[in-house]
Amino acid sequence: MFSSLDIFLIGATFGISVYWFFIRKPPVQPDPKPIFPPKPPGPLEPGDFIQKMKSSHKNVVVFYGSQTGTAEEFAGRLSKDAQRFGLKGMISDPEECEMENLTQLPEIENSLAIFCMATYGEGDPTDNAQEFYDWLQEGSTQLDGVKYAVFGLGNKTYEHYNMMGKYVDKRLEELGAERICEVGLGDDDGNMEEDFVTWREKFWPAVCEQFGVEATGDESSIRQYSLQIVEEIAPEKIFTGEVTRLGSFKTQKPSFDAKNPFLSPVKVNRELHSGGDRSCMHIEFDISGTKLRYEAGDHVAVYPVNDPELVDKLGKLLNADLDTVISLNNVDEEASKKHPFPCPCTYRTAFSHYIDITAPPRTNVLKDISDYAEDPKDKEFLLRISSPTPEGKHEYHEWIVEDRRNIVAILEDLPSVKPPADHLCELLPRLQARYYSISSSPKEYPTSMHITAVLTKYTTRTGRTANGVATSWLKKKVPNGPESIPTVPIFVRKSQFRLPFKASTPVIMIGPGTGLAPFRGFIQERHHAKENGKELGDTILFFGCRKEKEDYIYRDELENYRNTGVLSQLHVAFSRDQDNKVYVQDLLRNQKQSLWDVLEKGGHIYVCGDARHMAPDVQRTIREVICEEGGKSLTEAEDYFKKMHDKGRYACDVWS
Numbered sequence: 001m002f003s004s005l006d007i008f009l010i011g012a013t014f015g016i017s018v019y020w021f022f023i024r025k026p027p028v029q030p031d032p033k034p035i036f037p038p039k040p041p042g043p044l045e046p047g048d049f050i051q052k053m054k055s056s057h058k059n060v061v062v063f064y065g066s067q068t069g070t071a072e073e074f075a076g077r078l079s080k081d082a083q084r085f086g087l088k089g090m091i092s093d094p095e096e097c098e099m100e101n102l103t104q105l106p107e108i109e110n111s112l113a114i115f116c117m118a119t120y121g122e123g124d125p126t127d128n129a130q131e132f133y134d135w136l137q138e139g140s141t142q143l144d145g146v147k148y149a150v151f152g153l154g155n156k157t158y159e160h161y162n163m164m165g166k167y168v169d170k171r172l173e174e175l176g177a178e179r180i181c182e183v184g185l186g187d188d189d190g191n192m193e194e195d196f197v198t199w200r201e202k203f204w205p206a207v208c209e210q211f212g213v214e215a216t217g218d219e220s221s222i223r224q225y226s227l228q229i230v231e232e233i234a235p236e237k238i239f240t241g242e243v244t245r246l247g248s249f250k251t252q253k254p255s256f257d258a259k260n261p262f263l264s265p266v267k268v269n270r271e272l273h274s275g276g277d278r279s280c281m282h283i284e285f286d287i288s289g290t291k292l293r294y295e296a297g298d299h300v301a302v303y304p305v306n307d308p309e310l311v312d313k314l315g316k317l318l319n320a321d322l323d324t325v326i327s328l329n330n331v332d333e334e335a336s337k338k339h340p341f342p343c344p345c346t347y348r349t350a351f352s353h354y355i356d357i358t359a360p361p362r363t364n365v366l367k368d369i370s371d372y373a374e375d376p377k378d379k380e381f382l383l384r385i386s387s388p389t390p391e392g393k394h395e396y397h398e399w400i401v402e403d404r405r406n407i408v409a410i411l412e413d414l415p416s417v418k419p420p421a422d423h424l425c426e427l428l429p430r431l432q433a434r435y436y437s438i439s440s441s442p443k444e445y446p447t448s449m450h451i452t453a454v455l456t457k458y459t460t461r462t463g464r465t466a467n468g469v470a471t472s473w474l475k476k477k478v479p480n481g482p483e484s485i486p487t488v489p490i491f492v493r494k495s496q497f498r499l500p501f502k503a504s505t506p507v508i509m510i511g512p513g514t515g516l517a518p519f520r521g522f523i524q525e526r527h528h529a530k531e532n533g534k535e536l537g538d539t540i541l542f543f544g545c546r547k548e549k550e551d552y553i554y555r556d557e558l559e560n561y562r563n564t565g566v567l568s569q570l571h572v573a574f575s576r577d578q579d580n581k582v583y584v585q586d587l588l589r590n591q592k593q594s595l596w597d598v599l600e601k602g603g604h605i606y607v608c609g610d611a612r613h614m615a616p617d618v619q620r621t622i623r624e625v626i627c628e629e630g631g632k633s634l635t636e637a638e639d640y641f642k643k644m645h646d647k648g649r650y651a652c653d654v655w656s
Contacts, residue, residue: 049097050104053090056334059110060089063097065117065129065164069356069432070188071153074196075116077364078151080222085204085213087112090335094132102177106145110211112180113146117168118153122652123160127258127493133164136171146177147210151184151199153192157611157656162186181206189612189656191397193362197388221368225328227422230344238325239345241305241353255291258433261303261489262292267448269478275550279455280514282439282553283474285490288447292490296441296521297497297653300449301433303489304470306358310408311351317411320421322348328425340426347421355424356431358469360400361407363387365427368419375416382417404460413462434470435493437608437653439517441524449490452517452553497606497653503529506537506603508595510618512544512573512584513551515609518653520554522606527566538598539566544573544584569594584614585621595622596629604649611654622650 049061060082064075075091082089087110105111120126125133150172152165162185169183184199186192208214230238256262268284285300294300315322327343341354351357363386370382385396399405407428411417419427440450455475456468477486499507499522509519519541526539541558545551552572562570571587588595599605607618619641626637644650 048101049090049092050101050107052334052336053108053111056088056090056332058088058090059108060087060112060114061105062089062091062114062116063094063132064091065094065115065126065132067118067120067126069430070192071116071118071126073362073429074151074153075114076224078114078116078200080224081200081204083222084216084218085207086216087207087211087213090332091337093128095128095130096336099132099135100139100141102143102146103141110213111147112207112211113148113177115148115150115165115168115172116153117150117164119155119158119160119162119164121496122158123163124496125164129164133167136168136175139175141175143172143175143177146172147180148172148177149179149181149183149203149206151186151196151203153186153188155188155611155656157189157616158654159652180210191393191401193401194393194397197363197393201388221371221423223423223426224331225340225422225426226331227420228327228329228344230325230327233325233344237344239342239349241349256491258301258491261301261491262287262290263487264292264449264490265485265487266477266479269474272452272553273551276547278551279457279475280551280553281451281453281455281471281474283451283453283477284440284445285449285451285488286447287449292449292492294438294442294449294492295494296438296443296499296525297518298438298495299435299493300438300451301435301491301493302451302470302474303433304431304473306352306355306431306469307467307472308352310357311348314351314357314408314411315347315421317408317418318421318424319418320347322346322351326350326422326425328422341430347425350425354431355428356469357408357428358406358466359429360405361410361428363396365407366396366400366410368423368427369417372419372423373414373417375414378414378416382414403462404464404466405462409462409464431469433491437497437514437517438492439520441521441528443528444524449492450520452514452520454514495653497608497651499525500604502537503534504537506539506598506601508538508540508542508598508603508605509608510542510584510588510606511608512614513609514553515607515614515654516543516553518608519606520557523558523561523566527561527564530566536566536568538568538601538603540569540571540594540598541567542571542573542584542587544575544587546574546576548572548574548577583617585617588618588621588625592625592629595625599626599630599644602649604651605644606651606653608653609655611652611656615652615654 053061062075062079064071066072079089079091102113105113117129118126150165150169152162154162154165165183165185173179181203184195186195264285264287266283267286268282270282272280272282323346325344325346328339330338341350366382367386370379373379373382384392385399386392436451436453438449439452440448453471453474455471458466460466477488479485497518503526509522511519526536530536558567558570561567571591573582573584573587575581575583605622607615623637623641626632626640627634632640
C-alpha cells in the first residue's frame with residue numbers, strides 16, 4: 001500500500017519529468033552570424049511611391065490628374081523647381097500609386113505632396129485620377145502631418161469650374177493634412193500659363209517659410225534627360241511612330257486604351273458641307289473583328305501626326321539631321337519614366353509623332369531656349385516675356401498667345417536662337433490624343449464608329465496659316481480602293497452622356513454645328529427602338545448652322561427621321577441666311593410652350609457644342625421658359641433647374 005505522501009511524491013516526480021522533457025522551452029540563443037551576406041532587398045512594390053522617395057532621397061512628390069497632358073507638364077515643372085530650393089522632387093501618376101501610403105509621407109524630412117489636378121467634362125476627375133478621387137470619397141484614413149498644396153486646371157465656361165482641384169484641396173484638409181499654400185485655379189478659357197506662373201510665385205515662398213529653406217540662386221536650365229546618339233542598332237528596335245512602344249496595336253489584347261490603341265482602318269471619309277470655304281468631314285472607323293466597344297454618347301480619341309512640312313522646317317531652323325537615331329535617357333536612374341517618349345527613335349519620329357510643335361510654348365520653354373540666343377536682344381526679349389512680371393505676362397500673352405506663335409514661328413522670328421534639337425525634345429510637351437464625340441450608335445453600326453469633324457484652318461495675326469493637327473491629318477485619310485486603306489490609332493473614352501433607359505422618356509437635344517454628332521447616335525438609338533416595336537417619347541432636335549445650302553449637315557438623314565416619326569420635331573436655325581442672326585436659343589424661345597410640356601412630363605434636355613457662348617445662352621433660355629411657362633420666380637426656377645441637373649435630366653457635352 002502506498003501512503004498518500006508516497007502518491008504525492010510519485011505524482012510530483014512524474015509532473016516535473018513531463019515538464020522537463022516535453023514542455024520546457026530551451027533558452028533562446030542569439031542567431032549565429034550568417035556565413036553568406038544577406039540578399040539585397042527585392043524590387044520595390046509597384047505603386048509604393050514612399051519607398052521610392054526614400055531610396056532616391058526625394059522629399060517632394062507631385063501627383064497629376066491629366067487628360068490632355070497639361071497637368072502632367074505643370075507637375076514636371078514643379079518637380080524641377082524643387083531643385084532650386086535645395087529639395088528633390090519627382091512626379092507620380094496617382095493611377096500607378098498606392099495613395100493610402102500618403103500616411104507615411106511625414107516619415108520623410110521636409111516632405112511635401114503637390115497635386116496638379118485637371119477637371120474633365122462636367123466636374124469629373126481625369127481618367128488617371130478616378131481611383132484617387134474614389135479613395136478620397138470613400139476613405140477615412142487620417143493624413144495628419146502631411147503637408148500639401150493643390151493647383152487645379154479648369155475652364156470657367158464650364159458650370160463645374162475646377163471642381164476636381166477644389167475637391168482635392170478641401171478633402172485633404174478634412175482628412176487632417178496641412179495646406180501650405182492656397183489652392184491655385186487655372187482657367188483655360190483665359191490664360192492658363194499666366195494663372196500657373198502667378199500661383200507658383202506665391203507657392204515657393206510659402207514652401208521656403210514652411211521648411212526654412214531658400215532659393216539656391218541657380219537659375220540655369222536643369223536638364224532631366226541626357227542625349228545618347230545611337231549608331232549601331234537593329235532597325236526593328238527603333239521606334240518609328242507607335243504611340244507608346246514597339247508592338248503597339250495588338251489586336252489579340254482583350255481591350256484597347258490610351259496605352260494600347262487600336263489601329264483602325266478608315267472605311268469612309270466624305271465631305272459634309274455642300275458649299276462655302278469651310279470643310280466638315282464624316283469619317284467611319286472600321287472596328288469589325290475587334291473587341292472595341294462603344295455606346296452612343298461616348299468619345300473616341302485619335303492620335304494624330306504633325307505636318308511633315310512643319311517638321312522639315314523645324315529641322316532646318318535647328319540645323320538638325322532629322323534622321324539621326326537618338327535616345328533621351330533620364331539622368332535620375334531610379335526614375336520610373338526612363339525616357340520622355342519611346343526611345344530610341346529619330347528626331348523626325350519624335351517631332352512627328354511624340355512632340356507638340358504646334359501649340360504656343362509656355363514660359364519655361366522660352367526661358368530655357370534664351371540660353372541659346374546669339375543676339376543679346378533676342379535673349380533679353382525671351383527673358384522678359386517669360387518673366388512673372390505684369391509686363392512680361394502681358395507681352396507673353398500678346399506675342400505668343402494672341403499671335404498664336406508656335407516653336408517654328410518663334411525660331412523664324414528670332415533667327416539667332418538655335419537650341420539643340422535634343423533639348424527642345426525635352427522641353428516641349430507631348431503630342432496628345434484629340435477627342436471627338438462619336439456620331440453613331442452601335443445598335444445600327446456594330447462594326448464601325450463615326451465622327452463628325454470640322455477642319456481647323458485659319459490665318460494668325462502674323463499672316464501665318466494655322467492648321468489643326470488632327471483635322472488636317474484626318475483630312476488626308478481617304479480610302480482609295482481596297483489596296484489603299486489608311487489607318488488611324490484610336491481608343492474609346494466612356495461618357496456619362498446617355499439617353500434615358502426608357503425609350504418612352506421624352507428628350508430635347510440641342511446641338512449646333514458638330515454639336516449634332518452625339519445626337520446623330522441618339523437618334524439612331526431611337527430609330528432602332530422604334531424598329532423593334534418600342535414606344536418612343538417625344539424626340540425633339542434643335543440644330544443650328546450658318547447657311548442652309550452650305551453646312552446643313554446630315555440634312556437628308558434628319559428630315560427622313562422626322563418624316564418617319566423618329567424625330568417628333570426638328571427645328572433648324574440658319575444664322576446667316578437673313579439679316580438678323582438666328583440661333584438655337586431663339587428657336588427654343590419660339591417653342592417655349594412645347595419645351596415646358598416636355599419638362600413637366602419628366603423629359604431630359606441634352607446640350608452639345610460651344611461652352612463659351614451657346615451653352616450658357618441655352619441655360620439662360622431654359623430658366624426663362626421655366627419662369628414664364630411655369631409661373632415661377634427666379635429663385636424657384638433656379639431650384640427647378642438644379643433638381644433637373646442633379647437627377648441627370650439636364651446634361652452637357654461641351655467644349656471651348
